[in-house]
Amino acid sequence: MPIIFQHQINESAKLVIWHISEPESFFTKAIAIKSVITNETKRLQHLAGRFLLQILEPDFPVSAIQQSTFQKPYLPNNEFQFSISHCGDFAAAIVSKNQKVGIDIELTTDRVLKVADKFLSENEKKIFSNSLHPFDSSLKTLLWSAKEAVFKWYGEGGVNFKEQIQLQQLNENENTMECFFSKTNQQLIIHYRQFENLWLTWVRA
Ligand SMILES: CC(C)(COP(=O)(O)OP(=O)(O)OC[C@H]1O[C@@H](n2cnc3c(N)ncnc32)[C@H](O)[C@@H]1OP(=O)(O)O)[C@@H](O)C(=O)NCCC(=O)NCCS
Missing domain, CATH: 3.90.470.20 (4'-phosphopantetheinyl transferase domain)
Structure with missing residues (x-):
């Protein structure tokens, strides 16, 4: 299992870290979004981060994610607050139903x-x-x-x-x-x- 850490913070917030060892197709099959990022490593990290949102919340509407003028990803209806990070072969995400969050x-x-x-x-x-x-x-x-x-x-x-x-x-x-x-x-x-x-x-x- 490539999950290296998972943590239920409280009733409405949780986070996960994933060790990326899968090909890009693994993530695109699971989340059905396309990325325009040309760098392969960055694209894989980007897709893995979004995939983790659905690992945390199976109903997470990944395809509805927008980007603010500050590059912060968000959901227009604010159904979930979330944050994503990636570094090397690792990706992490945090999701909360009611509080602003940041992860790195x-x-x-x-x-x-x-x-x-x-x-x-x-x-x-x-x-x-x-x-x-x-x-x-x-x-x-x-x-x-x-x-x-x-x-x-x-x-x-x-x-x-x-x-x-x-x-x-x-x-x-x-x-x-x-x-x-x-x-x-x-x-x-x-x-x-x-x-x-x-x-x-x-x-x-
Ligand atoms: C944007 C920034 C936080 C990304 O951090 P990073 O360590 O390079 O990369 P991470 O993988 O941890 O984070 C990238 C993710 O952060 C998220 N992100 C980007 N901009 C964001 C913002 N303004 N607010 C919240 N989240 C943001 C995105 O989800 C992004 O991943 P995605 O593009 O795949 O969706 C960083 O590049 C940055 O600008 N830091 C501020 C630098 C600064 O102002 N320094 C001044 C003092 S020295």
């Missing part, structure tokens, strides 16, 4: 070390270099993923990651991170999990 998956790579100064504030660097974990590519990938999940949850673009998404602390016992999002003046809880070198983060509020 990221594979740890050293590339994050080069851009960490662009998305982490001085205060965040201080907080996380004093945590129990080494402030290395793995932790920085988690922090990047957390900000991407918030960005997708917000969905309206124009977010300054360094200034407007302030990660505050890890609660390791609960696998959560506290966050203040100044754009909407909201305190958010980001949930996270690690599967070897793959990080999963999600937000709902």
Whole structure:
């Protein structure tokens, strides 16, 4: 079974991560949508993400998905709130019947070390270099993923990651991170999990 993680968050929200090992035809048969994406890998990831919406909610009307001016996918009747992510051979999706959601998956790579100064504030660097974990590519990938999940949850673009998404602390016992999002003046809880070198983060509020 290519599902590597499935989680019923509550009565109205659930998420799944899938390891993509099938050919494109597997997904197109299951969801009957066409993609105009020319890059084969990106097209496969895109189709796998939409396929997961139906794994989570068999009645999910995948063909009704529209894209906002900020590239956020949505359903015009708002029957479901949802978010999609893909990275390498993995795809993930979250669906909620009543709350806005954002999901992200990221594979740890050293590339994050080069851009960490662009998305982490001085205060965040201080907080996380004093945590129990080494402030290395793995932790920085988690922090990047957390900000991407918030960005997708917000969905309206124009977010300054360094200034407007302030990660505050890890609660390791609960696998959560506290966050203040100044754009909407909201305190958010980001949930996270690690599967070897793959990080999963999600937000709902
Ligand atoms: C759009 C973005 C979030 C995608 O993230 P990514 O890690 O490259 O790719 P992922 O696979 O995780 O996510 C892609 C999915 O996000 C969703 N998505 C795209 N734009 C979105 C938006 N504005 N809001 C919510 N979801 C969005 C789509 O479902 C997309 O998949 P699909 O095209 O197959 O439907 C990212 O490219 C981006 O723009 N981030 C913001 C960068 C930024 O502003 N940085 C400034 C500080 S350094």
